[in-house]
Amino acid sequence: MTASTTRRTAAKSRIAAVGAIAVAGTMLLAACGDQTKNGSTNNPASAQAPLAGLLPKEIKDKGVIKVGSDIAYPPVEFKDKSGNTVGIDPDIAAAIGKQLGVTMQFENGTFDTLITGLRSKRYDLAMSSMTDTKDRQQGIDSETKKKVGEGVDFVDYFTAGVSIYTRKGDDQGIKTWADLCGKKIAVQRGTVSHDLAKAESKKCADGKKIAMETFDNDLEAQTRLRSGGADAVSSDFPVAAYAVKTSGGGKDFQIVGEQVEAAPYGIAVAKGNDQLTKAVQAALEAIIKNGEYNKIVSKWGVEAGAVTEAKLNGGS
Structure with a gap:
């Protein structure tokens, strides 16, 4: 994070x-x-x-x-x-x-x-x-x-690095961070994912900023996505990959696009x-x-x- x-x-x-x-x-x-x-x-x-x-x-x-x-x-x-x-x-x-x-x-x-x-x-x-x-x-x-x-x-x-994931079969056309403009992302507060979302939102056209909902931990963000309260979640790649593999027996989520900014x-x-x-x-x-x-x-x-x-x- x-x-x-x-x-x-x-x-x-x-x-x-x-x-x-x-x-x-x-x-x-x-x-x-x-x-x-x-x-x-x-x-x-x-x-x-x-x-x-x-x-x-x-x-x-x-x-x-x-x-x-x-x-x-x-x-x-x-x-x-x-x-x-x-x-x-x-x-x-x-x-x-x-x-x-x-x-x-x-x-x-x-x-x-x-x-x-x-x-x-x-x-x-x-x-x-x-x-x-x-x-x-x-x-x-x-x-x-x-x-x-x-x-x-x-x-x-x-x-x-950091990855974006969505509900499985419902990627909302999201492939890159720029595709999040006009959509809602759930993230863990204070993480790189949170910072990236804020930075990307500043680049969005007027009226199409990224809506952000922040949580104490990543599991809460996943719950929000699973329930349909957000269009995507972002977290570190290992965590995203683990969530995609294990949540709902692998039926809940999918990673979209490539991980970015490895550090x-x-x-x-x-x-x-x-x-x-x-x-x-x-x-x-x-x-x-x-x-x-x-x-x-x-x-x-x-x-x-x-x-x-x-x-x-x-x-x-």
Whole structure:
């Protein structure tokens, strides 16, 4: 999810983070040991983790990194039938956590409040199919171009584009973004899709602007389209492809046109937390090199969006 010129990308499959979550639970219990006289916490997991020494001491001692995420964006992050958090992001996060000797504890929040949550220290990281953009790095509102915060740093871990989809057999003549003029689109608030719709609407002829209905999450936008309350929905390609494949057994939706503006997803860290940023970057680089990252993206069928290095702030 993103703002201005960027977005999300490919994906498929599900469930398998259950084992990782079970391990995480064990690690979390272990991380809650008694404090020693010098104030450190007994965290046995970190002793065996190759990159634990890179973490800030307070995080290493706690053994937990709190990850803010909008957990309603299948297949990137969502709840399975048992209520477990699963998806591409949780799997990658768990692999990073293993390198650092910590549990990656996902906490649910609406997408457009995640960066605020970083600033208030509610979360240590935000990982939610968030597109890495210069505006977000610099704390600039993508629409007004005004400074609204300190910004964040991104560790880029995936690449994705944005797609439009409609009800199956009822594309309303929509093939491109320009075809949305005079029609209604449902989008998740604060995402790149939302920004694209606003930018495209400004190009439409008078009286034929794009009507937009925004929602807290993408699943609500899909419900609106399914009921006939909108002509189209836009979301990152992996999410769109998953919705088309699974909703109504594949009978509800169809993708129209090509995905646009592929850009990196980034793990967001509040400005000034350089040690944590570098630790996450090193851990991601490690799982790319040891092959664990490729196993995860292959499991979810999103190899096309894989990265080959852990870049810092690579978005434009």
